[in-house]
Amino acid sequence: MNLEQARYNMVEQQIRTWDVLDQEVLDLLMTVKREQFVPQDCLKLAFADTAIPLGHGAAMLPPAIEAKILQSLQLRKADKVLEVGTGSGYMAALLGARSDHVYTLEIEPELAARARENLQRQCADNVTVIDADGANGWPSQAPYDAIVLSGSVAEIADAVLQQLKVGGRLLAVVGDAPLMQARLVTCVGEGRFQSVNLFETSIPRLRNVPEREKFVF
DSSP: OOHHHHHHHIIIIIIGGGTOOOHHHHHHHHHSOGGGGSOGGGGGGTTSSSOEEEETTEEEOOHHHHHHHHHHHTOOTTOEEEEEOOTTSHHHHHHHHTSSEEEEEESOHHHHHHHHHHHHHTTOTTEEEEESOOTTOOGGGOOEEEEEESSBBSSOOHHHHTTEEEEEEEEEEEEETTEEEEEEEEEEETTEEEEEEEEEEOOOBOTTOOOOOOOOO
């Protein structure tokens, strides 16, 4: 496989055509080596428009969704970011390249250890991988300028929203398969939030996050 050609095709044929037009984001996707975060047995899928299984119920999101998330957050270099669901560490590497520091939570120790190795290879020194259940965020480093849930949820937990700074943004994919909404939530004042649905998609569930209660008749 010609990795550079495959990377170029990913950016030009998948990502740019999905209205990701922020040149800094496009440049970053050419720079951060996605193939170094993919399991070896899935290397041929590194640039494909598909989720890549990582084991333990985790998956790397399709490249276009990762790019849309990054573009929508409009990160600044001074931002402090929380990611829930480290997976391979690729999304954390992208977030770290556009912010001051990223705290990323991974509930599965094996994945957390692998992500640390991947991030070290990328010299992503401003990313801290934490072995933790992120269902309620990570209050010890709050408040955050941006929060990313790298897996879908039935609802966004209020405990996580409360960890945003005023002006901070949270991006999560919300709803039930097969149709979910990528939602951007902005903290517009203490305890006050505005939400906008950005696009429809469907991605794997964030692990160990409670499902919405269903009525039983």
